[in-house]
Amino acid sequence: MAETGEFELIGAITSGLPTSPAVRVGPGDDCAVFAVDGDVAVSTDTMVENVHFRRAWSSPNDVGRKAVAAAVSDLEAMGARPVGLVMALTVPSDLDATWVSEFSFGVREECANAGVLLLGGDTTRGRDITATATVFGDLQGRPPVTRAGARPGDVVAVCGRLGWAAAGLTVLNRGFRSPRAVVVAHRVPEPPYGQGIVAQQAGATAMIDCSDGLLADLAHLARASGVAIDVETSALDVAEPQSVVAAAVGGGDPLTFVLSGGDDHALLATFAEDSVPDGWRVIGRVLPGEPAVTVDGAQWESDAGWRHFQ
Amino acid sequence: MAETGEFELIGAITSGLPTSPAVRVGPGDDCAVFAVDGDVAVSTDTMVENVHFRRAWSSPNDVGRKAVAAAVSDLEAMGARPVGLVMALTVPSDLDATWVSEFSFGVREECANAGVLLLGGDTTRGRDITATATVFGDLQGRPPVTRAGARPGDVVAVCGRLGWAAAGLTVLNRGFRSPRAVVVAHRVPEPPYGQGIVAQQAGATAMIDCSDGLLADLAHLARASGVAIDVETSALDVAEPQSVVAAAVGGGDPLTFVLSGGDDHALLATFAEDSVPDGWRVIGRVLPGEPAVTVDGAQWESDAGWRHFQ
Structure with a gap:
């Protein structure tokens, strides 16, 4: 992951994060490192400005919360326990800094709701706000629930x-x-x-x-x-x-x-x-x-x- | 992860992928599920068109390979063993379909070079091509190598x-x-x-x-x-x-x-x-x-x- 890229947004997203004994290395190194129990489930979801949300209709806090919720929901659908999340955020160079800090607050708020730890991220410049949340969960020895097991009579x-x-x-x-x-x-x-x-x-x-x-x-x-x-x-x-x-x-x-x-x-x-x-x-x-x-x-x-x- | 989103690019990226016994659930479900050995390392990296690459200077194959290489390199820097990668790709609606298939070929080629499995992805529409690669590795019982352990005399x-x-x-x-x-x-x-x-x-x-x-x-x-x-x-x-x-x-x-x-x-x-x-x-x-x-x-x-x- 980027240390800071060309600007210091990552600090707003990752400073003072809650942690747990399962987190061996938190934000700020090349990778986050965390302990898991059993097989790992992973999913990635992107939200693009003017495709999945509009700044006029959703607050930055809303956008951050939605990006987390949509991603964690995929872990729930496998029967996995949510563990961690990394957020890749692309923002225009003229975006108000408060947008990013309020987005980050929404990310952190929804991570707390979902019981998942924010483990790091990457911030880049681009014309449109784009947020990609990637989530990890573990199965704790249980089999995953796929889409493929439905039987007549269920x-x-x-x-x-x-x-x-x-x-x-x-x-x-x-x-x-x-x-x-x-x-x-x-x-x-x-x-x-x-x-x-x-x-x-x-x-x-x-x-x-x-x-x-x-x-x-x-x-x-x-x-x-x-x-x-x-x-x-x-x-x-x-x-x-x-x-x-x-x-x-x-x-x-x-x-x-x-x-x-x-x-x-x-x-x-x-x-x-x-x-x-x-x-x-x-x-x-x-x-x-x-x-x-x-x-x-x-x-x-x-x-x-x-x-x-x- | 999205099944297909609004179009069928994911098929080009994930069809006929190499797999391994460690992959319990491959692309196409809500999550990919895979076995790991020890703690998990994760990193996410975004590349944006006209910020990190230009279509006039880099082929789609180049862009796909670079996105994978930059992400896996962060796993290497922790001393982790590369395991899996998910790719979130945003593309303009008027982008030629061959761009996406050649990008996908580059992703798969570099995943093979790096010894990492492509486990899934998400495809969305947007004005600029944006690729976010998120990689996972495992530590196999070894401690991670952070940035923090250098000692005078080294x-x-x-x-x-x-x-x-x-x-x-x-x-x-x-x-x-x-x-x-x-x-x-x-x-x-x-x-x-x-x-x-x-x-x-x-x-x-x-x-x-x-x-x-x-x-x-x-x-x-x-x-x-x-x-x-x-x-x-x-x-x-x-x-x-x-x-x-x-x-x-x-x-x-x-x-x-x-x-x-x-x-x-x-x-x-x-x-x-x-x-x-x-x-x-x-x-x-x-x-x-x-x-x-x-x-x-x-x-x-x-x-x-x-x-x-x-």
Whole structure:
């Protein structure tokens, strides 16, 4: 990692960090070094200004928190224990220094929420703010939960929110800032930290982080497992602010947010029917057949529904 | 990690990858999972178009190889064994698809050179090409070699080239493409893979990757160790193409490239005088005193020398 690169941003990000006995070498050397227990899980996620966020819509603190949350959510989806995170940050040369310090504060705040240690980073110059969070977890002797183990007869369950961030983005795209609950959900997701291990210990047969949207991510899982999945809309909640947004933008079906909206980072997992842990809600079933996802037994007209809100 | 994001670049990067029994879960799931032996070392490095490379000067293969080499070099500098790498790549929407596939080929080629497995990645859209390589190694029960252990009486040794990439960049900045050896060195560094562990096993007391330039990186090491360092120019080689470039651009001292040029990713380490391993050259001494780096006992007028070539 860079000592400082051409400027001293790394100090703002890494000074006075919390640490633990597992951290053998913290920020400031060529590498961070840390102890792990068992196999290591790793994931990397990039957020680019004006692609994944806008400075006008999200505070620097929001951006830092979202970058961490989206990355740690991938560890949860493997049943791994979050251990450490490194942050590579690219910023324009004319960016106000307070943006970086507030971003760093958000990174540190969300690392604390997620139970992961910030171990270092790299800062570089570039035209657009770009944040790449790479996270590591360990398996502590447990097997990872992949996308590939769902079996016909399993149920599909969710832990966390679906379609809140998408409703928030719809509001922002139309120039509004309320209902506030969904706008906040777009700015900072709330992954169900700790529930990945809970699912693993309950015997989850497959798991995925819901980042692309419920139907899209279940399709990834169905393809990896070689199964069909049917989602039951009677088991899905449409929240009041989602209905408000749907009505405000012309009366589309708010269920579209729930089925197709991404970026909330709920966890989706399959379990034997009698093994679903507390805090998880059964929303569908795993069926034999060609990999596909149906809604109440039929194909969902997602494109038509979705475009309504764009 | 993203399954595919909004487009299918990840397939070009991760299809048909070499693997090993240590890889429990390869690309395509929420995380990669791999076995490690002992503590884990991690580093992350970003390269941004028009800041760290130019498309007109470096092929996509060059950029991919350089991104890997610069990151793995940090593992070498801790005495860690390279294990895995994840690559986050941001590309403009109008970028030719062959750029990405040739970049990916370069990444895979240099991963093979470095003895590290490509375990996954993330692809996103953005205005400028941005590549963030995050690498992991393990310590196999050995202690890491930090920057902080140099002791008065140690010698300073180098393994690898100094000032070749800077001479190449000087050439390119002036619109030329030769001497070819230094231009190639700018495009693709050649870190001395494997020598980090050699240095650790020989008892290196401190080590750093030479990315900012010899004097700058020794200053980092001196500060971390609380020692002074003197570099002996009689022990430094000026290579023939460095002299050619210095003469061509007006007769500056080519030693400036050696002392101040970065991006070659040589390894710099301190050893007890009788412990320097084969393949390493003694170039200076560790002294008691305030942290500082001198050249032949005096302060080096690096700024004046360096600006001559800009």
